Amino acid sequence: MATEILMPALSPTMEEGTLAKWLVKEGDTVNSGDIMAEIETDKATMEFEAVDEGVIGKILIAEGTEGVKVNTPIAVLLEEGESADDIQLSAPAASEAPVAEAPSAPAAPAAAAAVPAAPAVDIEPDYPAGTEMVQQTVREALRDAMAEEMRADEDVFLMGEEVAEYQGAYKVSQGLLDEFGAKRVIDTPITEHGFAGIATGAAFGGLRPIVEFMTFNFAMQAIDHLINSAAKTLYMSGGQMGAPMVFRGANGAAARVGAQHSQDYAAWYMQVPGLKVAMPYSASDAKGLMKTAIRDNNPVIFLENEILYGRSFEVPKLDDYTVPFGKARIWREGTDVTIVSFGIGMQYALEAADKLAEEGISAEVIDLRTLRPMDTPAIIRSVMKTNRLVTVEEGWPQGSVGNYISSVVMQEAFDYLDAPVINCTGKDVPMPYAANLEKHALITTDEVIAAVKQVTYR
Amino acid sequence: MAARKSTKKPNVSADELKKYYREMLLIRRFEEKAGQLYGMGLIGGFCHLYIGQEAVVVGLEAAAKDGDKRITSYRDHGHMLACGMEAGGVMAELTGREGGLSKGKGGSMHMFSKEKHFYGGHGIVGAQVPLGAGLAFADKYKGTDNVTFTYFGDGAANQGQVYETYNMAQLWDLPVVFVIENNQYAMGTSVQRSTKSPALWKRGEAYGIAGEEVDGMNVLSVKEAGERAVAHCRAGKGPYILEVKTYRYRGHSMSDPAKYRTREEVQKMRDERDPIEQVRDMLLTGNHATDEDLKAIDKEIKAIVNDAAEFSKTSPEPALEELWTDIYA
Ligand SMILES: Cc1ncc(C[n+]2csc(CCOP(=O)(O)OP(=O)(O)O)c2C)c(N)n1
Ligand SMILES: [Mg+2]
Numbered sequence: 001m002a003t004e005i006l007m008p009a010l011s012p013t014m015e016e017g018t019l020a021k022w023l024v025k026e027g028d029t030v031n032s033g034d035i036m037a038e039i040e041t042d043k044a045t046m047e048f049e050a051v052d053e054g055v056i057g058k059i060l061i062a063e064g065t066e067g068v069k070v071n072t073p074i075a076v077l078l079e080e081g082e083s084a085d086d087i088q089l090s091a092p093a094a095s096e097a098p099v100a101e102a103p104s105a106p107a108a109p110a111a112a113a114a115v116p117a118a119p120a121v122d123i124e125p126d127y128p129a130g131t132e133m134v135q136q137t138v139r140e141a142l143r144d145a146m147a148e149e150m151r152a153d154e155d156v157f158l159m160g161e162e163v164a165e166y167q168g169a170y171k172v173s174q175g176l177l178d179e180f181g182a183k184r185v186i187d188t189p190i191t192e193h194g195f196a197g198i199a200t201g202a203a204f205g206g207l208r209p210i211v212e213f214m215t216f217n218f219a220m221q222a223i224d225h226l227i228n229s230a231a232k233t234l235y236m237s238g239g240q241m242g243a244p245m246v247f248r249g250a251n252g253a254a255a256r257v258g259a260q261h262s263q264d265y266a267a268w269y270m271q272v273p274g275l276k277v278a279m280p281y282s283a284s285d286a287k288g289l290m291k292t293a294i295r296d297n298n299p300v301i302f303l304e305n306e307i308l309y310g311r312s313f314e315v316p317k318l319d320d321y322t323v324p325f326g327k328a329r330i331w332r333e334g335t336d337v338t339i340v341s342f343g344i345g346m347q348y349a350l351e352a353a354d355k356l357a358e359e360g361i362s363a364e365v366i367d368l369r370t371l372r373p374m375d376t377p378a379i380i381r382s383v384m385k386t387n388r389l390v391t392v393e394e395g396w397p398q399g400s401v402g403n404y405i406s407s408v409v410m411q412e413a414f415d416y417l418d419a420p421v422i423n424c425t426g427k428d429v430p431m432p433y434a435a436n437l438e439k440h441a442l443i444t445t446d447e448v449i450a451a452v453k454q455v456t457y458r
Numbered sequence: 459m460a461a462r463k464s465t466k467k468p469n470v471s472a473d474e475l476k477k478y479y480r481e482m483l484l485i486r487r488f489e490e491k492a493g494q495l496y497g498m499g500l501i502g503g504f505c506h507l508y509i510g511q512e513a514v515v516v517g518l519e520a521a522a523k524d525g526d527k528r529i530t531s532y533r534d535h536g537h538m539l540a541c542g543m544e545a546g547g548v549m550a551e552l553t554g555r556e557g558g559l560s561k562g563k564g565g566s567m568h569m570f571s572k573e574k575h576f577y578g579g580h581g582i583v584g585a586q587v588p589l590g591a592g593l594a595f596a597d598k599y600k601g602t603d604n605v606t607f608t609y610f611g612d613g614a615a616n617q618g619q620v621y622e623t624y625n626m627a628q629l630w631d632l633p634v635v636f637v638i639e640n641n642q643y644a645m646g647t648s649v650q651r652s653t654k655s656p657a658l659w660k661r662g663e664a665y666g667i668a669g670e671e672v673d674g675m676n677v678l679s680v681k682e683a684g685e686r687a688v689a690h691c692r693a694g695k696g697p698y699i700l701e702v703k704t705y706r707y708r709g710h711s712m713s714d715p716a717k718y719r720t721r722e723e724v725q726k727m728r729d730e731r732d733p734i735e736q737v738r739d740m741l742l743t744g745n746h747a748t749d750e751d752l753k754a755i756d757k758e759i760k761a762i763v764n765d766a767a768e769f770s771k772t773s774p775e776p777a778l779e780e781l782w783t784d785i786y787a
Contacts, residue, residue: 006497006498008494008496008497008498009496009497009498009499010497010712010713011712011713012502012503012504012713032490033490033509033707033728035721041713043713043715044713044715044717045715046709046713046715047715047716047721049493049708051490051491051493051494070497070498070499071498071499155599157599183599188626189622189625189626189629191619191622191625191626193588193618193619193622194588194619194622194623194625194626195588195622195626196588197585197587197588197589197591197592197619197623198588198589198591198592198595198623198626199592200588200589200592201529201577201588201589201590201591201592201593201594201595201596202592202593202595202596202599203592204577204589204592204593204596205527205577205592205593205595205596205597206596206600207595207596207599207600224582224585225585225588225589228581228582228585229580229582229585229589233570233578234784234785234786234787235563235784235785236560236563236564236568236570236578236579237560237564237568237569237570237572237578237784238558238559238560238561238562238563238564238570238784239561239783239784239787240560240570240571240572241570241572241577242787244787273785274785274786276786297786297787298786298787
């Protein structure tokens with residue numbers, strides 16, 4: 001059967017082109033791969049190859065013709081034994097390409113579906129009343145969480161720089177090598193890009209890796225795998241495979257380590273669909289969230305903090321203590337203002353609330369604990385009660401977590417606000433080294449207090 | 459045509475030879491059809507064809523066994539067909555339809571099949587290299603004797619993460635075959651313009667990794683080298699590098715005018731080294747198959763490809779609800 005050769009689209013954007021030159025003539029035999037014509041697109045002159053074998057029966061568009069629309073028949077190809085007389089021209093072929101319909105993508109409400117739904121908040125602790133509590137540092141709590149999960153599941157292993165023999169650059173993995181051996185507690189060379197990729201591949205292959213970045217500053221070398229490989233594969237594979245794994249390590253400013261070692265990545269990772277992001281403040285949350293993170297079937301970014309590692313908190317003494325993702329913790333109830341924070345920002349939020357109480361201002365303090373999913377309903381509920389909101393974080397102001405919260409509150413609780421929301425953030429500068437400058441660059445309790453006074457008009 | 463004749467004596471059965479012929483032809487015809495559908499606007503975005511490189515995957519798949527894994531770049535259609543993924547599902551992914559292997563959400567560059575142990579389809583040059591070593595890590599951890607074929611291009615071979623991966627793969631004896639598909643160009647940059655180290659596989663020596671150069675236009679040479687590599691990995695000796703010298707006939711992607719090389723260069727390769735013609739000659743001159751036999755194979759392949767194209771056109775676009783699925787497990 002004679003087939004029509006159509007004007008090809010030779011670039012993602014081409015709609016028409018010039019048939020610059022025919023390299024075959026009527027009666028010529030062509031094989032697939034033979035170059036038949038040169039076609040000029042807006043960008044380049046391209047060679048057009050035959051995809052079938054046959055004889056050129058008729059050339060329909062003369063060379064030199066400009067503005068030939070894609071999919072217009074330009075020649076007719078005959079099969080063996082056919083003659084040019086057999087040609088019956090069809091009506092100009094309608095494009096078989098699906099007509100792009102006006103995009104009627106599901107609108108706003110569905111957007112929330114990209115983020116796992118947050119369970120309803122309550123101010124009950126995440127453990128039964130009367131549970132015995134023990135004092136533990138955040139460091140110990142994280143270690144215990146990993147050890148418990150490694151005992152429970154053979155497929156969980158820890159990989160990173162100095163995690164095994166050195167016992168962790170910040171001693172978070174203390175004792176794990178002894179208990180689990182070198183097969184499951186693995187020292188890597190200093191190659192973040194490489195080992196983040198290897199761990200992600202291992203997760204595709206059915207294991208549940210925990211990757212320690214000595215600090216998240218160094219994860220910038222590996223961020224391609226965190227986002228392009230780990231976060232997006234489930235979607236790109238239509239649900240066939242994903243990366244059940246945890247990327248963890250110290251995040252944010254330590255003390256006097258300068259610009260390249262002092263950055264808060266909360267707002268960066270919070271933006272990425274496919275990732276979950278946890279950023280605990282207390283030891284009990286560090287433990288409960290870490291256990292949840294390891295069991296989660298998605299890549300979790302777990303942002304720890306060097307300064308908090310050594311802080312002690314009460315941790316429930318339970319065999320299996322977990323904290324759900326997407327559930328904020330209300331540390332302190334109040335009526336005059338809502339202060340929302342997470343991670344080390346909680347330290348300033350709580351200190352400020354104490355001092356404000358002395359002045360008769362009652363602040364409700366909410367620890368988000370996870371940023372994705374984020375418990376925005378808890379924030380909205382609180383704002384409906386206090387009508388004022390201050391957010392507190394260590395990261396930079398432009399594109400901050402607080403910015404996002406402000407926009408959610410504006411859209412969902414605008415009428416409840418009695419004052420503009422204030423975002424307390426780190427200053428918009430790389431972290432300076434000098435002690436006095438560093439102090440100014442970081443968020444301070446006094447700034448939080450000042451912001452609260454501003455929104456409460458005191 | 460004498461130049462095309464292989465001097466190699468085939469040490470495989472006629473049936474095996476026919477199988478390779480069939481598999482390579484399937485890839486070639488599939489890719490030609492994909493190019494055609496692209497021209498019709500049915501396939502969008504980037505589309506990287508594998509025409510000319512068919513012997514690489516077909517030869518290596520002949521060395522693989524059940525449970526072995528494979529991972530590659532965006533130039534992935536051939537790899538998928540060679541490991542047995544349905545032509546219709548692959549083509550329908552290219553057209554972004556519901557029946558595509560990623561439900562139309564991955565596209566030409568991002569396709570996967572858990573069933574066939576095909577781990578993508580990766581659009582970031584070089585990223586699949588540590589990912590492939592990670593898959594091998596998982597096999598070693600679980601104590602299987604499977605290997606992972608990790609394919610990457612000559613351009614990708616200059617990425618830093620490749621060498622981070624070499625180092626760790628050898629350090630930990632990971633069962634991974636690193637397959638450098640040296641098709642001589644990374645988009646418009648020839649190997650000579652991107653490195654002064656002439657043998658890419660030799661870079662593994664710095665890490666203690668064994669390897670070799672392979673004639674990637676000859677499916678039997680590829681298969682034999684693949685068998686050596688796989689035996690090395692399965693014996694627990696760690697990774698192995700194959701630098702497979704091959705050639706892509708088409709542009710880097712559909713929109714590449716390919717002005718960085720001459721038409722003669724391409725034509726010479728096609729005339730003298732074509733992987734499919736080489737096997738065809740072996741089959742005919744060795745009296746392993748008749749013209750009629752080969753015609754029958756051609757016909758069968760044409761039907762498969764036409765069906766795949768038909769399916770890729772008639773399968774509906776994904777439901778809009780799909781926008782919101784598969785983000786979290
Ligand atoms: C990290 C990254 N940089 C650049 C690109 C753009 N790019 C896509 S393919 C390509 C050339 C790669 O050539 P090679 O590795 O030889 O593979 P081939 O296309 O020849 O199969 C480039 C530069 C990319 N996708 N990813
Ligand atoms: Mg190349």
